[in-house]
Amino acid sequence: MVSCQHVLRELSNYIDDTVDADLRKAIERHLRWCRRCSVVLDTTRKTLTIYSDQGVLEIPAGYTERLRGSFLKKIEKHES
Amino acid sequence: MPGASEQIAQLEEVSLIARVRSGEKDCFLDLIHPYERSIYLLAYSVVRNKEDAEDAAQETVFKAFQHLEQLRSETTFKSWLLQIAMNEARLRLRRDRRHLYESLDDGAQETDDSEIMPRQFADWREIPSEALEQKEVRQKLQEALDELPPHYRQVFLLRDVEHMSEKESAEVLGITTAAVKTRLHRARLQLREHLTPVFKKRWTDRLPFLKGEKPW
Numbered sequence: 320m321v322s323c324q325h326v327l328r329e330l331s332n333y334i335d336d337t338v339d340a341d342l343r344k345a346i347e348r349h350l351r352w353c354r355r356c357s358v359v360l361d362t363t364r365k366t367l368t369i370y371s372d373q374g375v376l377e378i379p380a381g382y383t384e385r386l387r388g389s390f391l392k393k394i395e396k397h398e399s
Numbered sequence: 400m401p402g403a404s405e406q407i408a409q410l411e412e413v414s415l416i417a418r419v420r421s422g423e424k425d426c427f428l429d430l431i432h433p434y435e436r437s438i439y440l441l442a443y444s445v446v447r448n449k450e451d452a453e454d455a456a457q458e459t460v461f462k463a464f465q466h467l468e469q470l471r472s473e474t475t476f477k478s479w480l481l482q483i484a485m486n487e488a489r490l491r492l493r494r495d496r497r498h499l500y501e502s503l504d505d506g507a508q509e510t511d512d513s514e515i516m517p518r519q520f521a522d523w524r525e526i527p528s529e530a531l532e533q534k535e536v537r538q539k540l541q542e543a544l545d546e547l548p549p550h551y552r553q554v555f556l557l558r559d560v561e562h563m564s565e566k567e568s569a570e571v572l573g574i575t576t577a578a579v580k581t582r583l584h585r586a587r588l589q590l591r592e593h594l595t596p597v598f599k600k601r602w603t604d605r606l607p608f609l610k611g612e613k614p615w
Binding site: 324327328330331332334355358359361362363365366367369370371372375376377378379382383385386387389390393394397 | 424427428435436439440449453456457460461464465514516517520521522523526531537540541544555559560562580583584587588590591594595598
């Protein structure tokens with residue numbers, strides 16, 4: 320049997336699938352009856368899904384154009 | 400193992416690097432194009448203001464162009480580029496007197512071995528994808544990320560937003576892969592804590608005739 324503390328300590332490794340088979344099974348058994356750990360796992364996964372959508376973090380309007388413009392200007396200056 | 404499309408992209412990148420090195424300067428903008436966003440987001444995660452982040456991004460691109468000869472085959476172009484971005488952003492943070500008393504990264508809090516234990520156990524409502532397109536929700540997501548300590552925020556960004564490997568993330572940040580692992584675990588748990596009040600189910604959600612007020 321693994322404790323809640325143990326499960327939560329291994330949560331990230333469990334999500335990344337880097338725990339060994341025995342520990343994985345033990346965690347899964349724990350999750351079947353422990354609502355709190357299940358909720359933490361589920362909501363952590365949701366957190367990752369939300370941020371893995373690249374567009375969710377915004378960049379300022381016109382950033383790319385300014386970046387490119389600045390590069391071309393710097394190159395020109397550098398060469399003259 | 401990278402997928403077929405990633406392998407094609409890598410081959411294209413190698414060819415673009417060779418072309419820039421042989422004098423085709425215009426190809427440089429194509430080379431950095433896939434990473435323009437990543438550069439900004441990483442710089443912003445350090446300096447936390449738009450002007451300095453853009454300034455660091457612009458300098459990163461120019462320095463990467465000037466020093467492309469120094470790129471070694473054992474490092475990916477992306478992690479090399481983001482290392483430059485990290486340095487440029489840290490430089491601006493040091494220059495900025497407003498942050499005189501703020502730790503630069505440094506994992507000063509890393510010595511604190513106490514585990515991050517969840518305090519929020521409320522389940523979340525289903526989050527429709529349209530909700531994530533709303534300005535107010537996006538602002539909350541940015542704020543939640545900004546609230547993380549800098550060394551957690553940067554690891555989270557590289558691993559879970561940019562999907563870089565542990566090794567690449569460690570290279571960019573100049574830390575060990577073990578530190579990447581520890582910081583990522585803490586970052587994920589803390590971020591989940593910050594988002595729970597935004598997305599949690601309310602008791603009224605369980606009653607079809609009493610809908611709670613949603614943040615979207």
